[in-house]
Amino acid sequence: MQFKEYANYYNLLYRDKNYKEESEYINTLIKKFAPHSKSLIDLGCGTGNHAFQFENLNYEVKGVDISTSMVTIAEDKKKSCNSQIDFEEGDIRSYRDSRKYDAVVSLFHVMSYQTSNDDLEKAFATAKSLLKENGVFVFDCWYGPGVLTDLPVSRKKTFEDSVLRVTRISNSAVDFNTNIVTVDFNITIETKPTLQESELHEIHSMRYFFRPEIMFLANLYNLEIVGHYQWMNTEVPSEKDWYCVFILRLRS
Ligand SMILES: C[S@@+](CC[C@H](N)C(=O)[O-])C[C@H]1O[C@@H](n2cnc3c(N)ncnc32)[C@H](O)[C@@H]1O
Structure with a gap:
């Protein structure tokens, strides 16, 4: 597929995601637990949608992504x-920087893409290496209690703008022993006006987490859980929540 098509497809897919509101929410959490934060690194920044919003909120921002x-x-x-x-460009499992930051963020399930214990340990080691004393590591992820209560089902979604019509069919399988959901996407992209078709096949492996394992990992890296909420509010997560956010602070 042409790069331009891909960019259009990505923008179309996430057209309804409110990056401004999400970044304001994350900013509130950062300011609650590390009030004087000015610098921030976004691990798995993707196309920079949160990063640009954080810059608008007056952070000095760096963004790293493997893609x-x-x-x-x-x-x-x-x-x-x-x-x-x-x-x-960098892999958050090995990325290092001479600079340290007040906040490390990793948003839109980047941590859930770290599916093995080894991946996770490495990503946590990176976060620790990038944080100033008392700095915070904020990430959202798939939440085990919610996923197991409301198991994933097959879905068909169509996204459309003036250039493209994208139809995405997803089939999911849960591995209850590794805590990984494998989401198999079949994507048909029709380019207007000819409706010339191209097909994409993507497999996303996503790990869901439970609070005790995050606490265990955090302890290994001298981090403590200072906040754990439902995504986009400050309520305690329950079995009804597929997504949650963790705020970990580097102990002094
Ligand atoms: C769902 S996207 C989220 C992108 C961005 N944070 C956002 O909110 O739009 C997940 C991103 O994580 C990145 N990613 C996954 N594993 C990574 C790794 N080990 N190192 C760096 N980036 C990674 C992918 O390349 C992808 O851009």
Whole structure:
């Protein structure tokens, strides 16, 4: 598929995601637990949608992502909005920086993409290495109690704008022993006006987490859980919640 088509497809898919509101919510959490935060690194920043919002909220921002095409799109957007964000290609399991930050964020389920214990340990080690004393690591993820209460089902969704019509069929399988949901996406992209078709097949493996394992991991890296909420509010997560957010603080 052409890069331009991919960019359009990505923007179309996440058209309804409210990055501004989400970034304001995360900013509230950061300011609650690390009030003087000014610098922030976004691990798994994708095309930079949260990163640009954080810059608007006066953070000095860096963004890291493993995907070349995501970083290229982010760099492209940067040119059109007079941004100072430093985007870099990197794997959050091994990424290191000479600089330390007040906040490390990793949003839209990036941690759930770290499916093995080894991946997770490495990602937590990276977060720790990037944090200043008392800095916070904020991430959202799939939440085990919610996933097991309301098991994933097959879905068909159509997204459409003036250039593309995208139909996405997803089939999910849960592995109850590894806590991984494998989501198999079949995507048909029709380009207007000819409706010429191209097909994409993507498999996303997503791990769901339980609070005790996050607490265990946090302890290994001298982090403590200072907040754990339902996504986009400050209620305690329950078996009804598929997604939650953790705020971990580096102990002094
Ligand atoms: C669902 S996207 C979220 C992107 C962005 N945070 C957002 O909210 O739009 C997940 C992102 O995580 C990135 N990612 C997954 N594993 C990674 C890793 N080990 N290192 C760096 N980036 C990773 C992917 O490339 C992808 O851009």
